[in-house]
Amino acid sequence: MKLKVYTDRMSQPSRAVIIFCKVNGIQFDEILISLAKRQQLAPEFKDINPLGKVPAIVDGRLKLFESHAILIYLSSAFPSVADHWYPNDLSKRAKIHSVLDWHHTNLRPGAAGYVLNSVLAPSLGLPLDPQAASKADKLLTKSLSTLETFWLKGNAKFLLGSNQPSIADLSLVCELTQLQLLDEKDRVRLLSPHKKVEQWIENTRKATMPHFDEVHEILFKAKQRFEKQREMGTVPKPGFQSKM
Amino acid sequence: MKLKVYTDRMSQPSRAVIIFCKVNGIQFDEILISLAKRQQLAPEFKDINPLGKVPAIVDGRLKLFESHAILIYLSSAFPSVADHWYPNDLSKRAKIHSVLDWHHTNLRPGAAGYVLNSVLAPSLGLPLDPQAASKADKLLTKSLSTLETFWLKGNAKFLLGSNQPSIADLSLVCELTQLQLLDEKDRVRLLSPHKKVEQWIENTRKATMPHFDEVHEILFKAKQRFEKQREMGTVPKPGFQSKM
Structure with missing residues (x-):
């Protein structure tokens, strides 16, 4: 199942996650959660992130939010990501x-x-x-x-x-x-x-x-x-x- | 060279780092940087953490501050730390x-x-x-x-x-x-x-x-x-x- 990324590009950490996926050739579906429409507080999204914040991702059974945690996870889980993004050292x-x-x-x-x-x-x-x-x-x-x-x-x-x-x-x-x-x-x-x-x-x-x-x-x-x-x-x- | 931990036990992240080292049998020298005496801003400490905050550590050539970063580093660098503290999964x-x-x-x-x-x-x-x-x-x-x-x-x-x-x-x-x-x-x-x-x-x-x-x-x-x-x-x- 393809990675799902829940974002609003008006949110700065959302932009970081989307750019990261694109630069590193990670295939993903981008799902807009409009902050202006307060969709982050909608019941459908609460199942993804009960704390009502974007960005959030779903990768297989993992539901994850907090952009730094997401960037670290993607760097570690996707082999296409070059070492300099999150060095092993x-x-x-x-x-x-x-x-x-x-x-x-x-x-x-x-x-x-x-x-x-x-x-x-x-x-x-x-x-x-x-x-x-x-x-x-x-x-x-x-x-x-x-x-x-x-x-x-x-x-x-x-x-x-x-x-x-x-x-x-x-x-x-x-x-x-x-x-x-x-x-x-x-x-x-x-x-x-x-x-x-x-x-x-x-x-x-x-x-x-x-x-x-x-x-x-x-x-x-x-x-x-x-x-x-x-x-x-x-x-x-x-x-x-x-x-x- | 033994790990050096610069702390003031009145600081909550300092306490977390000290307890972590002790629980996991990590040998370290604890160096008091008294916040009440504003020692975190003293020139001697600026060489350890130019941003003037505790806790900070020195491990060999590495100087590091921010308690979460320190806890993650110690979990990864010291083999005595059990997996549950910072799982490989x-x-x-x-x-x-x-x-x-x-x-x-x-x-x-x-x-x-x-x-x-x-x-x-x-x-x-x-x-x-x-x-x-x-x-x-x-x-x-x-x-x-x-x-x-x-x-x-x-x-x-x-x-x-x-x-x-x-x-x-x-x-x-x-x-x-x-x-x-x-x-x-x-x-x-x-x-x-x-x-x-x-x-x-x-x-x-x-x-x-x-x-x-x-x-x-x-x-x-x-x-x-x-x-x-x-x-x-x-x-x-x-x-x-x-x-x-």
């Missing part, structure tokens, strides 16, 4: 786990918290929360700085001094691409002080093309929609963040 | 990763956020934050309910329907033992609706004795200190949470 693997754990409590709440509370909330029926956005902004800025000065060492193209991408590169870069939803000036304010981070995002994109752009298409369309709404004054203007 | 292992990932964004911020903002902050030179405590209370209560109804399935003694503990049991239980620092009535309010959770904490304690109690000794002493302070009226009284 214990020390290299340990460092990848370390980055992924750090991601959970730093980059993820920073990036997702900022985008949700400064731009995305209204389209999910929630109010914008400037105080939460300000807190997330600080965590995101600190996390970007840690990426720039610590995780992206030396002149290597990818995290942890590697010249080939791992699941950590893909997961973290897909987290950061959601910043595309911000006003362009605000996105530049956040990213441009971190030249290595900008180059690393581009390196990861190139290493996973054409799938990277194809899977992100929905996000780029949403970006255009938000830009139009900004012009019409129905979403926060650039710089609202600095007024808080 | 891909599906079982995947489920353990899934619980550990869930822990990062649910139980951990719930438990640690609540204890910090309702009790611990003043002893770290920080103000109590009732609003943050209230938010963490909700996340903790929801997480305990998810543990009770989802992760602790059927009548198994441990997470994921297992009859032997894994690194996930140890990590999550050590997270929850910090609730000992709360006023006893408040701790009972949080835990007592979750009978399976209470039994599972006790099962994990028993499976890792005598090390569990020995490593938690510092926490029990801190609990007594807080109780005394409560009697003297220098820390928040029981039930202050319900007034918010």
Whole structure:
């Protein structure tokens, strides 16, 4: 039975899982669970993931959720996946786990918290929360700085001094691409002080093309929609963040 | 060269790593990095973990931090560790990763956020934050309910329907033992609706004795200190949470 991947491409960890499968030639059926339609909470999906989150997979008898766990499982279960994605070497693997754990409590709440509370909330029926956005902004800025000065060492193209991408590169870069939803000036304010981070995002994109752009298409369309709404004054203007 | 473990037993992930080493007969030197004295930010420790967090380990040339990454590495690198802690079976292992990932964004911020903002902050030179405590209370209560109804399935003694503990049991239980620092009535309010959770904490304690109690000794002493302070009226009284 073919692998089933339950996703919404607007969700950053969903994008990471889909790109990973495509890049590594893993055959799968992609099943849309629309977050905008709240399908993740529908009874049919509760049988797949009772906690109501995407991405989730079904592979034979295994039902699994949490994107890092999924990426590790796919790397281990599908022989077509090259070693660099999740190395057999214990020390290299340990460092990848370390980055992924750090991601959970730093980059993820920073990036997702900022985008949700400064731009995305209204389209999910929630109010914008400037105080939460300000807190997330600080965590995101600190996390970007840690990426720039610590995780992206030396002149290597990818995290942890590697010249080939791992699941950590893909997961973290897909987290950061959601910043595309911000006003362009605000996105530049956040990213441009971190030249290595900008180059690393581009390196990861190139290493996973054409799938990277194809899977992100929905996000780029949403970006255009938000830009139009900004012009019409129905979403926060650039710089609202600095007024808080 | 013997494994070096940099910890403060007041930190819940530090306790998990120390108990794990002791239970599995892993020889190690324990080096105290006192959080109260802010030694995690000292230049000497920055060479071990530039991000200034405990626990961290040094094993030969490998420097590693993030407790889940450490527990996975130790399980893989030390042959004395029994399979049930981190099974070779891909599906079982995947489920353990899934619980550990869930822990990062649910139980951990719930438990640690609540204890910090309702009790611990003043002893770290920080103000109590009732609003943050209230938010963490909700996340903790929801997480305990998810543990009770989802992760602790059927009548198994441990997470994921297992009859032997894994690194996930140890990590999550050590997270929850910090609730000992709360006023006893408040701790009972949080835990007592979750009978399976209470039994599972006790099962994990028993499976890792005598090390569990020995490593938690510092926490029990801190609990007594807080109780005394409560009697003297220098820390928040029981039930202050319900007034918010």
